Amino acid sequence: MLIKKKKNNKVILLLPILLIIITVVLSIRILGKENSKYNDNTKVLSTISQVLDLNTVKYTYSNIVAVKKDKSINDIKIPFTEQSFIIKYEGVINGGIKPEDITIIENxxxxxxxxxxxxxxxxxxxxxxxLYVYDIKNSIFNKMGTNDILSDISKYKKEYEDKILKEGFMEEIKENTKASLINLLKNIGYEEINVSFKKE
Structure with a gap:
């Protein structure tokens, strides 16, 4: 009877120890999974690309340009072929980042x-x-083809981009990009987030 009691006591003592070991191992595994959930840089970049709207700023504008053009042969202007017209149009400029613009320094x-x-x-x-075109010479709305108009406008696009960049458009893109990245990374579980921009 005494021998049986000793065996039972050993079994009773081993059970709590085994339970503690199992609990510790499982806890380590669970915590490890939680911590490593987003420490894979490829997964983080993939999530950013899929979830984040990389067009962080949308700028819509209206512009009016005066255009003069004429027909020429071998750089010789043909008399009485000059056209003068005004184009009124609306443009959309999207600013932001591309996935390849993001580098994870620490994770x-x-x-x-x-x-x-x-x-x-x-x-x-x-x-x-x-698109609205007004023929100055004939004081009528000119029925020009869309492709012709867009071709005339295209040279003014770069001028408008330079204009808004001087007015601080790039700073606005940076601010919105930083805010969007921080919000996204908070939502997927990061507690400490640092977003910086490479110095040009």
Whole structure:
């Protein structure tokens, strides 16, 4: 009877120890999974690309330009072929970043440090449904082809981009990009987030 009691006592003592060991191992595994959930840089970059709208700023504008053109042969102007007209149009400029502009400097799963290589104008297009052309010479609305009008406008697009960049458009893109990245990274579990921009 005494021997049986000793065996039972050993079994009773081993059970709590085994339970403690199992609990510790499981806890380590669970915590490890939580911490490593987003410490894979490829997954983080993929999430940013899929979830974040990389067009962080949309700028819509109206512009009016006066255009003069004439027909010529071998750089010799043909008399009485000059056209003078005014074009009123609306444009849209999207600014932001591309996935390749983002570099992860540090990533622990809870803390992340990101460097943005550059912000940029991603695209600039003309709303061809809101084009108005006024023929100055004949005082009528000229029925020009859309392609002809867009060709005339295209040279003014760069001028307008330069104008808004001087007015602080790039700083606005940076501010919105930083805010968007921080919000996204907070939502996926990061507690400490540092977003910086590469010095040009």
């Amino acid at each position: 622990t799963g809870k803390k992340i440090k990101i460097e943005v290589d550059q912000c940029r104008i991603l695209n600039h297009y003309i709303d061809d449904e809101n």
